[in-house]
Amino acid sequence: MTKRNQMKIPTSIFALMSFLACTLVLAFPAPAASQTQNVCIQCHGSLEGRLGKPVQQWQGSIHEQDGVTCNECHGGDPKDAVNAMSPARGFIGVPEEKDIPGICGRCHIGVNRDYLASAHGKALGKGGPSCVTCHGNHAINRASLALINERSCSRCHSYERAGELKDAMVKTETLITTMEDKIDTIRKGGTDTEPLEKALFSARNQFHTLFHDVDVKKVQNESARINRDLGKIDASLEAILKKLHERRIAGAIAVGSALLAALILYLLRKTYEKN
Amino acid sequence: MKISKKTYDWLETRLGIEELIGKSLKGYLLPRNINFWYSMGSILLFIFALQGITGILLLIYYVPDAEKAFNSVKAIMNEIPFGWFIRTCHVIGASSMVFFLLLHMLSVLFMGSYKSPRELNWLSGFMLFTLVLAISLTGYLLPWSQLSFWATTVATNSVGTIPLIGDFLLEFLRGGKLVGPPTLGRFFALHVAVLPVTIAVFVMIHLFLVKRIGISTPPFGLDDTKNRWDDGKFRYEDHPGGIPFFPHYLLQDLTSIALYLAIFVFFVFFTPSLFFPADAFIPADSLRTPAHIKPEWYFLANYQALKLFPNEFIGIIVQALAMTFIAFLPFLDRGKEKHPLKRPVFTACAIGGILIFLALTIWGHYS
């Protein structure tokens, strides 16, 4: 028996509209505009070619993520369009190669110290590498062992000694990245991993700074100490992971019990249905 | 005489328990073709009770001060024994509440239970829906994380687009021009006191209305699925020869609750990270907007729909109109037919609407 629906046509169109916004109570506008009003980015970002490229390269870099903007290295005033590139405001333009370690070293102090004392640092200005030779200038990414590779290092000398150094560092580096993954997993579930993250960052920084000496013996000696520190952090991580595993087992029992209860209730109901 | 029998008799002479049980439980009859969708309401009651309990437990350690809120929640998650469990239950419970509310609403829509004489039931239910969304929104701010802070900023921004009084309303809502400590104060009062009490009151109204007019007959498994009520006198819809609520349908309610518990507990123990984006663990920084702020899943469709309108205010008006339409649906849809397949226009529009909502939600998630 199919009687025609008696709803009027205009009402049905309304019904369509209703579900168009069916559960819309509180409205949500587009996200708030970014708060950085950086004139360097505003101007150079709209330029084509050589002058615009650094902005693109910088976007997505670790410096962008951490709020390190143009003026931190090049000087100048990022808030004043008129005086943005004025030497009076500290603007230095494109730095000379020999000045680069000093600029990076304003923040990356430990690394700079080790670099200047190393063979690489002593060769600065005489064909040796500056910071940007290996790390890039604008598209700088989080440091990893991948920066030590055949293509990069053989630009100046044979890869052999670089390869030796990399081999000496691989074990510790792998330990560090594995622990970073563990911390990531743990953090997502709600556990506070800040103290462990900090301890790991400190160890990682000490380890990466080591490389800049480009001294295999030194790396090997220091690695033992760093590995010990890492071991302590890893022990804490393993303890947390164990605790989380125990929680999951408790969870499985709870889910099983609830399902069992549901089954019993269902069967109980069935016994009444015979009536 | 056993002590339990003595106690029972003592209470019986003062409360008339036999009559109560006889009328409200064993004597309360439900339609024979009732289905499990009718137990969504009791699942919601259960969730609400759990939210209340976990909420009160959290109140013991949570500090509603902008300087201390984040750390108090961090302490609950890391230092207080089982604090992580109580908090996770509360967070996941909030999303479940909205989800099951949507299921409840949809089942009522498809089975035509909103039609005369149950317009007031639908209206009180709609109020509850609005209140639940409001309590979810206010609760979101309390942990004072980057997620809380910025999602609230974005959510309350829309109020400011109302012409003439928009700015005043916005400042009133936030307790200032921007989201800040005053906002936390008022949202906390709303979330912990005003809204739970209001919801409880409306739940009681809703239940009273449901019981007063009687349970609607589902349209499935019957030949005649028309709404037989006529606009005359008050008539309680009884179901002679029907299923007693006690113990039959109570057992169904309990089965549904147990199943819900199984699913809920699964999410709490195995996938809590689904409900905690990374920004939920970073303390609020009023000077740093995170890259991708998105509202919680139940607001994603709103969010996406608003982005489609060139003018924010128009976007809000359209949504407000849509909500008003839904609220007054029983007054607009006077058709007598209840079976979804026998009223194809309504069903097509409803399914269309659901698909659009889902599409907007998914789009909002990936954009």
Added chain:
Amino acid sequence: MHGHDRRKFLGLCLGGITFTLMGAAIYPVFKFLAPLQTRKSAGKVEIRQQDLAEGEAKFIEFGGEPAVVVNSGEHGLIALSAVCTHLGCIVQWQRDKRRFLCPCHAGLYTESGEVISGPPPKQLPKLPLSVNNGIITVG
């Protein structure tokens, strides 16, 4: 009657499960509400006052984490956590400038731990310190 027996049995099972689940739920709530045991004071660290000249800083381990005791002269003896509040590197003492420098991103702190410049968001947390008979006790 068969039905009654089954009902009773199921009722019993249900009762058992409900009881267990209730217990499983009440235990966490009880522990949640129980007053927290005050953490036992982490091993105190002692150093001799004469080992710490004015303008010197001594790095120790306190509560499993690096810490430092400074003899600042004007501000007296101060014990601080040596973990930089930025990303966690260990700060270094610059004796000539009477300040702490973090080698990772050049965060600078005064001798009492307040941030002078750089990325650190907060000052270095202070640790409890007391002096008795020429012995400095941290903790």
